[in-house]
Amino acid sequence: MKKTTLLAAAVALAVSGPLYAGEKIFKTKCFVCHGTGAAGAPKVGDKKAWAPRIAKGIDTLLKHAKNGYNAMPPKGTCMECSDEDLKSTIEYMISKSK
Numbered sequence: 457m458k459k460t461t462l463l464a465a466a467v468a469l470a471v472s473g474p475l476y477a478g479e480k481i482f483k484t485k486c487f488v489c490h491g492t493g494a495a496g497a498p499k500v501g502d503k504k505a506w507a508p509r510i511a512k513g514i515d516t517l518l519k520h521a522k523n524g525y526n527a528m529p530p531k532g533t534c535m536e537c538s539d540e541d542l543k544s545t546i547e548y549m550i551s552k553s554k
């Protein structure tokens with residue numbers, strides 16, 4: 457029984473990698489705009505809105521997310537986010553939008 461519990465805990469840890477962090481950041485920081493389309497933000501899940509952005513490549517998207525881009529605020533208001541955090545968040549947003 458104990459072994460099973462440990463194994464379950466190990467599996468849970470393994471899946472809560474960067475993707476999970478990205479999802480959490482998205483829901484707490486980016487959803488206000490990217491979940492609703494507020495301020496003209498490309499909505500997550502809107503394939504048409506994301507296709508031309510995905511085509512720019514992750515490096516450009518990360519740069520824009522970090523420095524701000526038109527109505528997109530620098531770091532998407534997640535001031536405590538590292539580049540790695542922003543990248544995993546963008547990867548999460550992309551994965552839901554293609």
Ligand code: HEC
Nearest residue numbers: 485486489495496497509517520521526527528532534545
């Ligand atoms: C205040 C609203 C707002 C918040 C909060 C916000 N965004 Fe945005 N975001 C925008 C808008 C508006 C655009 C579209 C900018 C444009 O293309 O003119 C955008 C565009 C983007 C793009 C595409 C940039 C490009 O080059 O096309 C990425 C990536 C992005 N946001 C990531 C994020 C992430 C990650 C977060 C959370 C950490 C976040 N945004 C939070 C408003 C927001």
